[in-house]
Amino acid sequence: YVGLFADDLAPIMPLFILCYITPAPSNNPGINDQGLFYGSTGIYLVCIVAVGVLVLLFRIALDKNLGLRRLFTTKRKLMVGMITLGVSYFLSGILHEQYFEYAKGNLLSAFIQFASVFLLYFIFSASVKWEQFDLDYFAWIGFVMGIVVSAEVIWLYITNNVIVDGSIIRYNITSGWGCYNNIGAVISMSIPFAFYFAARKKRSSIFLLLGCFLFGMVILSGSRGSMVGAVFAFIASFIFTLVKCNNKKEFYTATLTLVGSALIVALLFQNKLSTIFQYIPGIAHIDSNSIVWNDSGRIEIYQNGWKVFLNNPIFGQSFYPIEYAPVTFAQIAEFNSFFPPRWHNTVIQMLASCGIVGMLAYSYHRIDTLRLYFKKRTLTNTYILFFVLTLLIMSLLDCHFFNVGPVLFYSIALAVMEFGRDETVKSPQQ
Numbered sequence: 001y002v003g004l005f006a007d008d009l010a011p012i013m014p015l016f017i018l019c020y021i022t023p024a025p026s027n028n029p030g031i032n033d034q035g036l037f038y039g040s041t042g043i044y045l046v047c048i049v050a051v052g053v054l055v056l057l058f059r060i061a062l063d064k065n066l067g068l069r070r071l072f073t074t075k076r077k078l079m080v081g082m083i084t085l086g087v088s089y090f091l092s093g094i095l096h097e098q099y100f101e102y103a104k105g106n107l108l109s110a111f112i113q114f115a116s117v118f119l120l121y122f123i124f125s126a127s128v129k130w131e132q133f134d135l136d137y138f139a140w141i142g143f144v145m146g147i148v149v150s151a152e153v154i155w156l157y158i159t160n161n162v163i164v165d166g167s168i169i170r171y172n173i174t175s176g177w178g179c180y181n182n183i184g185a186v187i188s189m190s191i192p193f194a195f196y197f198a199a200r201k202k203r204s205s206i207f208l209l210l211g212c213f214l215f216g217m218v219i220l221s222g223s224r225g226s227m228v229g230a231v232f233a234f235i236a237s238f239i240f241t242l243v244k245c246n247n248k249k250e251f252y253t254a255t256l257t258l259v260g261s262a263l264i265v266a267l268l269f270q271n272k273l274s275t276i277f278q279y280i281p282g283i284a285h286i287d288s289n290s291i292v293w294n295d296s297g298r299i300e301i302y303q304n305g306w307k308v309f310l311n312n313p314i315f316g317q318s319f320y321p322i323e324y325a326p327v328t329f330a331q332i333a334e335f336n337s338f339f340p341p342r343w344h345n346t347v348i349q350m351l352a353s354c355g356i357v358g359m360l361a362y363s364y365h366r367i368d369t370l371r372l373y374f375k376k377r378t379l380t381n382t383y384i385l386f387f388v389l390t391l392l393i394m395s396l397l398d399c400h401f402f403n404v405g406p407v408l409f410y411s412i413a414l415a416v417m418e419f420g421r422d423e424t425v426k427s428p429q430q
Helices: 010-021 039-062 067-073 079-090 099-127 135-159 180-200 204-221 224-244 248-268 270-276 298-311 333-338 346-375 379-394 404-419
Strands: 284-287 290-293
Touching: 010 099, 010 135, 010 404, 039 067, 067 099, 079 099, 079 346, 099 333, 099 404, 135 180, 135 204, 135 379, 135 404, 180 204, 180 224, 180 379, 180 404, 204 224, 204 248, 224 248, 224 379, 248 270, 298 346, 346 379, 346 404, 379 404
Parallel strands: none
Antiparallel strands: 284 290
C-alpha cells in the first residue's frame, strides 16, 4: 500500500522495528527449527519480503519525486564514514591463513552487518519528504518499540514461570527474537523517546510516568548490562527534559510525587524486593575486603578477543572465530553457522574481527556521528543522541551493535538526525 499510494516511504519505518521484535517465543529460530522461519513457511516469508522489496524498488524508480537519481545524488554527511566501516567489514580476516575456509560465511556476515548500518539510512535519506516529515512520528516509533517489548515481558511473566518461589528466574525471559539481554536493551533504548514527549507535550507528567515504567521494565528484564544503559538513558533524558520541557511546573510536581512514591514503596516492600531479585547477580560484591566482579565470563572473553587481535592485528581473524570461539547463543547449529558467535564488546569485536583497520573505520564513523550532532544540535537530535549513546554503552557489555534489529533502528535514527527539521535546543516547540 505504501509503495503504491503513500506520498513517500516514511510510513514503512515502523515495519523494520516491529518485524524484529514481534516473533513469538515458539518461533525463536535459534531454539526451534520447527518454527515459521524454517521450511515452507520460511519460503513463504521470503516471498512476502521479495514482493515488498520489488514494489518499493518500482516506486523509487518510477516516482519522479523520489527516483533512482535522487537516491544516488542526495548528499549525506555520514556516507563516507559508513562506507569506510563497510569496507573494513569486507576486509575482515583477509590475511588469516585459514581465511578461505570461512570466506563465504564471513562475506555474508560482513554484508549483513554493513547493510544493517547503511541500508535504511541510505534509502530513507532520499525517499522521505523531510520538509513535511513530522519528528513526533519517529519518536512514536521509538517509544512504541519499548511499550511493545514491555508488554512482551509482562506476558512472559504471566505465561513462562519467570517468578519461582518469589524470585525472578531471568533465563525464562526469552522471546522469539532474543533473550533477557536483548529484551532489556531494546526497552532501554526507548526511554529517551518517552522524555522527548515529556519535553514536547503539554501533559509532561504522563510521559514522565511512562519513562519510569520503561525503566522499571528494564529492571524486570533481569539484564544487568541493560540496567546500566537504562540508568544513563533515564538520567541524561531526565536532566535535559527538566531544563527544556514546556510545562516545567507539572514536570517538577510529577517528579517530586514519583520520587516520594518510590521511597514509600521501597520502605514498605524492601524484604519482597530483595527476594524477587536474589537470583539476578550483582555487578560486583565485596569478598574478604576485596571487590569481586560478577562478569558472566566477560573478562575471559575479552582477554581471548585481545589475544586474537594481537595475532591478527591488521585485518583481524574474520567474523567467524577461528583461534577461540566465544559462547554460542543458539541451540540450532545452522543458526550459529549463519550468525557467528560474537565478542560481547564493540571494541573487542572490531579488533578481533577486523583488526586495527576496522577499529579506525569504526572510530571514523563515531566521529562523524558526533560531528553531525554538534553541527545540528536540536531538541530532537539530543534525544536521538541519548538513544545512540545508550546503545553504544550497552554494546560495551554485549553484542547489541552487531545484532541486526537495534542497528536497523539506529540506521533510521541517523537519517532523521541528519535530515529531520527541528528548531535548536534553545527554542523547543510546543
